[in-house]
Amino acid sequence: MIGPHLLSIADLGHDGIVQVLNVAESFAEVEKRTMKKVPALKGKVIATMFFEESTRTRLSFETAAKRLSADVLSLSVATSSVKKGESLKDTLKTIEALGIDAVIIRHRSSGAPLQAARFLDDIHVVNAGDGWHEHPSQGLLDAFTVRQAWAAAAGVDPASTGSSLFRGKKIVIVGDIAHSRVARSEVLAYTALGAEVTLVAPATLLPPSVEGWGVAVAHRLDPLLEEADLVSVLRLQAERGSGECVPSLREFTETFGMTEARAERLKEGALITHPGPMVRGVEIASAVADDPRCLVTTQVHNGVAVRMAALYLLLTGGNAALDHSEANRDA
Amino acid sequence: MHKYPLAKGTVVIRGGAVLTPTGLIDADVVVVDGVIAAVEPNAAVPEGATVLDAQGCITGPGFVDLHTHLREPGKEQAETIASGARAAALGGYTAVVAMPNTSPCLDSAFVVRAVLDLGAQTTTEVAVAGAITVGRAGEQLAPIAELAALGVQLFTDDGTGVQHGGVARRALDYCTGLGVTYAEHCEDLAIASGGVVHEGAWSAKLGLPGQPASAEEAMVARDLLLAGELGARIHLLHLSTVGSVELVRAAKAKGIAVTAEAAPHHFTLTDAEIASYDARFKVNPPLRPDEHVAAIIEGLCDGTIDAIATDHAPHTPETKDLPFDEAPPGMLGLETAFSLAYERLVEGAGMPMEHLFDLLSTNPARIAELDAAGDRPYGHTAHGARVAPGIPANLVVVDPSARWTVAGTALASLATNTPYEGRSMHGSVRHTILRGEPVVISGEAQR
Numbered sequence: 001m002i003g004p005h006l007l008s009i010a011d012l013g014h015d016g017i018v019q020v021l022n023v024a025e026s027f028a029e030v031e032k033r034t035m036k037k038v039p040a041l042k043g044k045v046i047a048t049m050f051f052e053e054s055t056r057t058r059l060s061f062e063t064a065a066k067r068l069s070a071d072v073l074s075l076s077v078a079t080s081s082v083k084k085g086e087s088l089k090d091t092l093k094t095i096e097a098l099g100i101d102a103v104i105i106r107h108r109s110s111g112a113p114l115q116a117a118r119f120l121d122d123i124h125v126v127n128a129g130d131g132w133h134e135h136p137s138q139g140l141l142d143a144f145t146v147r148q149a150w151a152a153a154a155g156v157d158p159a160s161t162g163s164s165l166f167r168g169k170k171i172v173i174v175g176d177i178a179h180s181r182v183a184r185s186e187v188l189a190y191t192a193l194g195a196e197v198t199l200v201a202p203a204t205l206l207p208p209s210v211e212g213w214g215v216a217v218a219h220r221l222d223p224l225l226e227e228a229d230l231v232s233v234l235r236l237q238a239e240r241g242s243g244e245c246v247p248s249l250r251e252f253t254e255t256f257g258m259t260e261a262r263a264e265r266l267k268e269g270a271l272i273t274h275p276g277p278m279v280r281g282v283e284i285a286s287a288v289a290d291d292p293r294c295l296v297t298t299q300v301h302n303g304v305a306v307r308m309a310a311l312y313l314l315l316t317g318g319n320a321a322l323d324h325s326e327a328n329r330d331a
Numbered sequence: 332m333h334k335y336p337l338a339k340g341t342v343v344i345r346g347g348a349v350l351t352p353t354g355l356i357d358a359d360v361v362v363v364d365g366v367i368a369a370v371e372p373n374a375a376v377p378e379g380a381t382v383l384d385a386q387g388c389i390t391g392p393g394f395v396d397l398h399t400h401l402r403e404p405g406k407e408q409a410e411t412i413a414s415g416a417r418a419a420a421l422g423g424y425t426a427v428v429a430m431p432n433t434s435p436c437l438d439s440a441f442v443v444r445a446v447l448d449l450g451a452q453t454t455t456e457v458a459v460a461g462a463i464t465v466g467r468a469g470e471q472l473a474p475i476a477e478l479a480a481l482g483v484q485l486f487t488d489d490g491t492g493v494q495h496g497g498v499a500r501r502a503l504d505y506c507t508g509l510g511v512t513y514a515e516h517c518e519d520l521a522i523a524s525g526g527v528v529h530e531g532a533w534s535a536k537l538g539l540p541g542q543p544a545s546a547e548e549a550m551v552a553r554d555l556l557l558a559g560e561l562g563a564r565i566h567l568l569h570l571s572t573v574g575s576v577e578l579v580r581a582a583k584a585k586g587i588a589v590t591a592e593a594a595p596h597h598f599t600l601t602d603a604e605i606a607s608y609d610a611r612f613k614v615n616p617p618l619r620p621d622e623h624v625a626a627i628i629e630g631l632c633d634g635t636i637d638a639i640a641t642d643h644a645p646h647t648p649e650t651k652d653l654p655f656d657e658a659p660p661g662m663l664g665l666e667t668a669f670s671l672a673y674e675r676l677v678e679g680a681g682m683p684m685e686h687l688f689d690l691l692s693t694n695p696a697r698i699a700e701l702d703a704a705g706d707r708p709y710g711h712t713a714h715g716a717r718v719a720p721g722i723p724a725n726l727v728v729v730d731p732s733a734r735w736t737v738a739g740t741a742l743a744s745l746a747t748n749t750p751y752e753g754r755s756m757h758g759s760v761r762h763t764i765l766r767g768e769p770v771v772i773s774g775e776a777q778r
Contacts, residue, residue: 109654111608133538207535
C-alpha cells in the first residue's frame with residue numbers, strides 16, 4: 001500500500017498517512033523501553049545522502065534506521081566526491097552499487113529525490129526535504145504530534161482515532177509559505193486528514209497559486225487567532241532570499257509573528273507547532289516557544305518514531321514481524 | 332570571401348504538389364546546375380538525372396531557421412556546426428541563423444568569420460546573428476558595423492535580453508543606421524527573479540522558482556516603445572505569452588516595424604510537463620499554461636507572429652540529468668519543427684499549407700535578409716521564394732501523410748535532449764535540396 005518511495009505526502013493519501021501514524025504509535029511505545037531497538041530491518045542497508053546541511057532531520061532518520069536494526073551509511077557531501085564534481089546520478093549509482101536498500105535524500109533542489117527515484121532501479125527513495133517542494137516526514141511527524149496531543153486532551157488512544165480528530169479542525173499555517181517545503185507537506189497531510197487549512201502570509205511569501213491545494217488564503221493573522229485549533233509557525237527562509245520579500249524582520253514580526261499578545265488570544269486547547277529551527281524573536285516570541293502549548297520539542301522527539309514507521313512500511317510493506325520481545329532477545 | 336557553389340547536374344523532383352507563386356499545383360520540378368529550370372507536369376527526365384520521388388508530397392522553398400544554437404565554438408560535445416547543419420538538413424532547413432551565445436561568443440569578426448567558414452562546408456547555409464554587446468554583457472556595443480560588413484544581418488544577445496534600457500535604445504539606434512536588425516530575447520531578469528519555470532500553479536505545487544509572464548512582456552513593451560520612437564526595425568525572439576502576442580499585434584496595427592517568432596515547443600507543450608522534474612522540459616522562455624499556448628497559435632494563424640523558429644538548443648545528457656533548477660535551459664528543435672507545426676497548425680488549427688511555408692521559410696528568409704542573392708559578402712544564395720524557374724534550388728519536399736516516432740538517439744544532433752521522446756509525429760521531411768544538391772534523400776542525410 002505504501003511505496004516504493006516516499007517522495008511526497010501525496011504518495012500516501014489519507015489511508016497511507018493514517019497507517020504511518022498508527023505504526024508510529026507502536027514504535028513510540030518501543031521508545032519507552034530500556035531496549036529501544038527492534039529487529040524489523042535487520043540486514044537492510046539504508047544510506048543517508050544530505051546534499052544540504054541539516055542536523056535534526058539527519059540525526060532523526062539515522063536514529064530511526066538504527067532502532068530498526070538497519071545498517072546505516074552516511075554520505076556527507078562535504079567530504080564526498082560530489083565536491084570533486086561527481087553528478088547526482090553517478091553518486092546515486094555508486095551508492096546503488098554498494099547494495100543498499102533505501103536512500104534518504106535531502107537536496108537544495110526541488111525534485112532531486114524524484115529524479116533520484118528515476119535513476120535508481122530497486123532502491124527505495126525517501127525525500128528528507130527538497131528545495132521548496134516537500135518534506136514529507138516532517139509533515140507526517142507534525143500530524144502525528146498534533147493527533148497525539150488532541151487524543152490526550154480527549155482521553156483516547158490516538159491510534160484508535162484514525163483521522164477523526166482532524167475533521168473540521170481549523171489549522172492556520174503562517175509565515176514563509178512560498179519557500180517552505182514543510183508548508184507543502186503539511187498542507188497535503190492536513191487537508192487529506194480532513195482539516196480546514198488557511199495559509200497566512202504577506203502576498204510576497206505566498207505561493208503564486210494555490211490552485212488545487214484545497215486551502216484558504218489570508219493576508220492577516222489576527223482575525224484567525226480566536227478560531228484556530230492549531231497554528232503552524234514557519235520560519236522566514238532568509239537563506240532562500242525571503243528576507244527581500246518583507247520590508248524588515250521587525251515588520252514581519254509585527255504583522256505575522258507569533259507574539260505573546262497573539263498567543264494570549266488563542267482559544268483554550270489551541271496548539272502551536274514549529275518545524276525548527278526557530279528564530280526566536282522573529283516568527284515566534286521566546287516566551288511562546290517555551291509555552292507548553294508549543295510542541296516544538298515534542299515534534300523533534302516524535303520524529304524518530306514517525307521515521308521508523310515510514311522506513312518500516314516502505315521496506316517491508318508492513319509485513320515483517322513487529323514482535324518487540326524479539327528485540328529483547330536480540331539484545 | 333566565399334561564393335557558395337551551385338551543384339552541377341540535373342535533379343528531377345517527380346510527382347506531388349509544388350508551392351509556386353500562384354499556389355499549390357501538381358507538377359514536377361527540374362533543377363539544372365543548382366537552379367530551378369522548370370516547374371511543369373510530367374517533365375522529361377534527362378539521362379543521368381537524379382530522380383527524387385515526391386508522390387503524395389509537397390515541394391516548397393527550403394525552411395529557414397532564425398534561431399539555432401550550433402554550440403561551436405565552446406560546446407562541441409553538445410553540437411558542432413557540422414552536426415547541427417545535418418540536423419537542419421534533415422529538418423528541411425536550407426539555411427539557419429546561428430545564435431551568438433557560444434564561447435567565445437560571436438562578438439568579433441574573427442570568431443564570426445570562423446563560424447561562417449565552417450558553415451560553408453556543411454549541408455545547410457549558416458548565417459550568423461552577432462552579439463549586440465561585447466561578451467553579451469549588456470554594456471558596451473559590439474563591433475556591429477564590422478560584423479555587418481561580413482554580412483551579419485541580425486544582432487542579439489540571445490540567451491539573455493539587453494537589461495539596461497539605455498543600452499538597448501542606443502543599440503537599436505545604431506543598428507538602424509546600418510540597416511541591420513536588432514533582435515531581442517525578451518526577459519527582464521529583475522522581474523524573472525531567478526525563476527526557472529513559468530510562475531503559476533505548477534511552479535507553486537512543485538516548489539520551483541517561477542518567472543512570471545510579465546518578465547517577458549515588460550521587455551517586449553519596452554522594446555516596442557523604443558522601436559516606435561526611433562523608427563527602428565526590431566525582431567522579437569521566441570515569444571511565449573498572451574501579453575506578448577497582444578503587444579505585438581497592437582504595435583503592428585500602429586505601424587511599428589516589428590517582426591516576431593515563436594518556437595514549436597511553445598505551441599505544443601504546456602508547463603504541466605515539468606511535473607516530472609525532467610529537465611528536458613526546461614527551456615527559456617519557459618513552457619506555459621494552455622491559454623498562452625492558444626495565444627501563440629492564434630498569433631501564428633492571424634499573422635501577428637511572422638515566423639516559426641526552433642530555438643534548437645542542444646545540451647549534453649549529463650547537464651540535463653542535473654537537478655531541474657541547475658540544468659541548462661533548451662531543447663532540440665530542428666528535426667521536429669515541421670512535424671509539430673504541421674500537426675498543430677495545419678491539422679489542428681486549419682492553417683493553409685501556404686501559410687505554414689510562409690512561417691517556416693518565406694518570412695524568416697525575409698527577416699534574416701536571406702531572401703535576396705548575390706550582394707552578401709558570404710554569398711548566401713536566395714531562400715524562401717516560392718518555387719519558380721530561375722531561382723537557386725533551395726528546396727524541401729515534405730510528406731504530410733508520413734508517421735514517425737521521435738527517438739533522441741536517432742536524431743542527427745550530437746545531444747539527445749528532445750522533449751518529444753517517444754512521441755508519434757504527423758508529417759515528415761522526405762528530401763532536402765541545397766543549391767541543387769540533394770543533401771537529404773528519403774529522410775537520409777547524404778553527407
